[in-house]
Amino acid sequence: MRTSIATVSLSGTLTEKLTAAARAGFDGVEIFENDLLASPLTPGEVRTRCADLGLTVDLYQPMRDIEAVPAELFARNLRRARHKFALMRELGADTVLVCSSVDPEAVDDDALAAAHLRELADLAQDFGVRVAYEALAWGRHVSTYDHAWRIVEAAGHPALGTCLDSFHILSRGSDPQGIEDIPGEKIFFLQLADAPLPAMDVLQWSRHHRCFPGQGGFDVAGLVRHVLRTGYAGPLSLEVFNDVFRQAEAAPTAVDARRSLLALQEEVGTGEDTPPASLTPTPVIPAPVVPTGFAFAELVAADAEPLTGLLAALGFARTARHRSKPVDLWQQGEARILVNTGAVVRRDAAHLAAVGLESPDPRGAADRAEALLAPVLPRRRAPEDAPLDAVAAPDGTELFFCDARHTDWRADFEDTGQTPAATATAGIRRIDHLALTQPWHHFDEATLFHRSVLGLDAEDSVDVADPYGLQRSRAVSNPDGTVRIALTVGAAPTDDTVHAQHIAFATDDVVAAARRLRDAGAPLLPIPANYYDDLAARHEFADGELETYRELGILYDRDDSGGSLRHCYTRTVGRVFFELLQRDGGHRGYGARNAPVRLAAQHAVRTASALSGGG
């Protein structure tokens, strides 16, 4: 039989994957959409590359959330499908995988599902494409292979068949005997995977994935309240089996653990009308003082020029300098960047070393941080400096609690008389967010730290595919979104390709800001054309809009309520790069959907740079 492998099963760029598959003797490949989007090769070039390697393109995937949805949504789905079928013709792929819908708007109506799939197959046929419909084990209404087959059978279209996947069938414990009732010619594709059986039982969960209270999803505080109402007077004891904690240094893990209990006690007390006296932690924890904005971000570099050149191209001006130290303040709107060339103790790459947080009560914030075991830094960095309260975050970043009117830290700086370039609409208004890679063993600790010490809210963590492994990302923010930090972590402790940090600047006109940057000679991160072809399939744009994004490398995202995000990236200096970002319609996200494309593009630049011997 012919053998094939999905590109998602292998690491690296699309071309690396194709080469590896061909060398290992596979006859064909399934092309995974994200691998194509992140590739600089056009679909036609991918087709040629595959042909040269002796590979057929056996499947393009996935197409999702197509069937059994309201008419207007289905019309949009068909529009998207038309784009993809055209792409498949270029790609030389004649079969597309359609996964059973997980769309919340999908209805439980087999006849409607069959009608929609028939219509999709009609369209596909025009492009010479076959549609293979597969039941996802977690499909909203269709989750078993026999159910998917009944719908395919009811649709009765020659270009519609089913796709069987051993994972989806066997993970549900379905009896595969029933497969024999399906005519072989209607099984358009067979995907195979195995999986470790006990991976999901509660025992494995318990022994490998526990974490400290506040780091997971249980309502531990609620449980503790019930226990305390019984009069229980014993200790609160942490019993946590966790594969990562087993490897981490014991000392910081123990601090993380204690902090978790302090925060838990506070949370338990907050929910009680009359909290038991036994609950009061020692020492008493001052109330949260939530930061109201970024006062500054401080970059440290041995050689300031690459950073300051980029800041100047972004429209920043060197508005002030420190009275006694080699630290400059670069400013535009409310975005303030300190560039420090005096704090480099060894040949560190340029990196973000400190963050100033605007606080309604800096001293109260610092007292809380100290009570929650954050390492307190000296109030004065040098004898002549203004006193500032500061603590260290788990990743070593220094956090300064600053007066919201900037009277404190700003006193150490004297104005240069320079002002930023005319800002108008192309200007940067403020720091939108920071993205900071966390030490691998302390990602959960970082989340808890930012929640408990700073009083920020944490969103759910998301997995983001990097060509060489999965990254995890979790955002923390204050309620009005003026302080946002995306905490990220690489795939493994060894993963040294992703230690980048970035500062995202908010602008009201990302297109104008990107143009100015480019015109100032600072290259933007190039984004593959395939990404824009996908955008065209996904959304409708005004005339010329998409071409502008394509020209400048602007990424686009739209949320469920119609909010939009446009963003683009500079090149990387040391460990730091900058993002320009425009939010409209209340979009609160960070463009996680675009992150795999951005990460692949950054890998591509690094590789090209290494090949050319550049920095």
Place this chain on the structure above:
Amino acid sequence: MRTSIATVSLSGTLTEKLTAAARAGFDGVEIFENDLLASPLTPGEVRTRCADLGLTVDLYQPMRDIEAVPAELFARNLRRARHKFALMRELGADTVLVCSSVDPEAVDDDALAAAHLRELADLAQDFGVRVAYEALAWGRHVSTYDHAWRIVEAAGHPALGTCLDSFHILSRGSDPQGIEDIPGEKIFFLQLADAPLPAMDVLQWSRHHRCFPGQGGFDVAGLVRHVLRTGYAGPLSLEVFNDVFRQAEAAPTAVDARRSLLALQEEVGTGEDTPPASLTPTPVIPAPVVPTGFAFAELVAADAEPLTGLLAALGFARTARHRSKPVDLWQQGEARILVNTGAVVRRDAAHLAAVGLESPDPRGAADRAEALLAPVLPRRRAPEDAPLDAVAAPDGTELFFCDARHTDWRADFEDTGQTPAATATAGIRRIDHLALTQPWHHFDEATLFHRSVLGLDAEDSVDVADPYGLQRSRAVSNPDGTVRIALTVGAAPTDDTVHAQHIAFATDDVVAAARRLRDAGAPLLPIPANYYDDLAARHEFADGELETYRELGILYDRDDSGGSLRHCYTRTVGRVFFELLQRDGGHRGYGARNAPVRLAAQHAVRTASALSGGG
């Protein structure tokens, strides 16, 4: 409230954990049994250390599989409990955790469970100990907190209460409201842990933990047979989402993937009376040729002396030398070790480089290996050598397929005239097994390689706690157990403390063999006394037997059918150490229960050696 942390939540040795907990400000600790067993401190010394650090010992755990079992078994359990209660008195721990039974012999009888727990509590009271009974979420008959409480209430004993654990309660989705029906003074302990909620759903399983067919637990071949009976003629395609494969090099992963499909096709065909022609893989895979024993193990070292000194102390003699290369054959019984000082290309630590496998058909074995994509090595390592078929395993170990009568490779060696020391009962008979650490990204590949290429059977993988992370181990063996290889892997790609390899030698009298080794001046790995106290609680021994084990550092294990395993370890040379092992009563295991103690003991030796500046 007082705060406490279980030692299992932190990494390192028991003393490292205690120090970290105290420094972070915890009031007390739960001492996890394995941490105590692996510690060189006596229970009394642990008590003193805790007191010095300002820590109370709030709980000792766990005691398992106590209640609702047949009378004879319960009598043994009480005997074990008596040992532990005495230990707890030394330790200064006044509460013991008893987990609800998972013993297959336990019966679903709450009255019997209550009676047994009452009897246990009676005994505990004599030692000043309280028993806290907890429902494990996967307990055999008792898995909810309210059920555990009903049994405790029915038992009605002042020294018996319940232990609540947020993980066990919330992971089952139990309503914690009912906790308030328990009197606070009967809640003897409260353990807290959080956990990520989606960790166990099928979507996460699907997106992170798929693997290639033959590496997991699904009957993929059975499913494929059903598909083929339909007349399906499309490709077999691998769609595998796997966090490790995403990080691994694409090229070896692709080879691993292809091998998986070749082996799958073979398996599918084997189960069919008339396999479809479409199934036959190209090239046709020759039938498995299962090895029948170890011909030799080859160690490579720049300096042979530390290895040969150890081999001599073990009773090996240098019986032959290679005709043209600096390779010596050291032999005792059927155990043959080649020591090669000529193959070192850089300053590698001493390591195991090659294995000779006795094969009923060396050429057939090599042909199969080649058809299954194993890298084939040159048949002659040097022009003057006898031709031998050899392939490379995924970890780089060279596997030689040798004639079972040793006529082939032995021809390159000439006898020295030396013979091993009198073997009698103290002698080594043969290599029992090899334990080889695998490259982190290729552990699943290694299992599939040994199963498919060598035709060995794989056992389930087991997790083994190392002080600094979890190791995973999976044994492969031939049916009669004359070839056994334990494949192991560390906690993370960075984990470089566990790259040890070892050779286990079978003996009929491990006590005599260990004595001879010690008398020859070769130190055995010292095992903490706590381990032997636990053995005394666990099993009954003849007079003096346990003292002998304690004196020599011999570990002991007994399987369910009464088979026993006695084993001890030498010090490590480079990356290699040796094990002496005696199997009785058909014991087929590797002493996984003892591995955490052995690993901790090896860490302790390394630390001491580093402190003294020794090698």
